Amino acid sequence: MGDPAGGLCVSGWFPVLITLFKGVHIAALILWCAGLLALPLMLSRHDPAGTAAEYSRIRRATHTTYAILVTPAAVVAVVAGTWLIFFREAFVPWLYAKLLFVAALAAAHAWIGHLVVQVAEKPEKHRLPRSYLPITAVGIPVIVILMLVLGKPDLWDFPLPGWLLEPQGGQLPFDVPKR
Numbered sequence: 001m002g003d004p005a006g007g008l009c010v011s012g013w014f015p016v017l018i019t020l021f022k023g024v025h026i027a028a029l030i031l032w033c034a035g036l037l038a039l040p041l042m043l044s045r046h047d048p049a050g051t052a053a054e055y056s057r058i059r060r061a062t063h064t065t066y067a068i069l070v071t072p073a074a075v076v077a078v079v080a081g082t083w084l085i086f087f088r089e090a091f092v093p094w095l096y097a098k099l100l101f102v103a104a105l106a107a108a109h110a111w112i113g114h115l116v117v118q119v120a121e122k123p124e125k126h127r128l129p130r131s132y133l134p135i136t137a138v139g140i141p142v143i144v145i146l147m148l149v150l151g152k153p154d155l156w157d158f159p160l161p162g163w164l165l166e167p168q169g170g171q172l173p174f175d176v177p178k179r
């Protein structure tokens, strides 16, 4: 990846690698976000008053979607995105803002996972929230992330507390090799 001058090599296979990782990132996040929007609708179809066979079918579909599709897609999106940070050297404020909203999306993901487990384990006891609540919890971070990543706004002047902008002189709790 490096060139003799010590910088990143921007010719040859490197742009192809970036395109590949970006393609994987986008494909995975489409599955991740679409799945997170579909799951609350699937959860709303869990009706304990229906037959056991119907309940079991929708419960199995929800569980499979979450465990086999949505969660692995989230892992792939995050891993590919993390590589892209270094490939694109995107150490810029819009990316940090994006990561804040990715954390909110991950929290919504965990909440929906909790609901999936609850309908499986306590079908009679558990009352699901109305589907617009988890959909909103997913939709807001997704919209903000897309605005940040596609608009790439210049946030260098965004007012941040001083302790976030200056080294605090702290030490790591272990020795690091000297350059």
Ligand code: HEM
Pocket: 022, 025, 026, 029, 033, 077, 078, 081, 082, 084, 085, 086, 088, 090, 102, 105, 141, 142, 145, 146, 149, 150
């Ligand atoms: C930990 C999670 C994530 C990381 C570390 C990450 C990081 C990145 C990086 C570094 C890029 C390349 C930007 C560039 O080429 O200038 C990128 C592209 C992109 N990301 Fe993510 N991302 C993450 C999650 C997401 C999520 C959840 C979404 C959507 C909801 C998203 C949407 C996009 C899109 C649409 C692009 C293409 C933008 C472009 O080429 O202009 N990312 N991501």
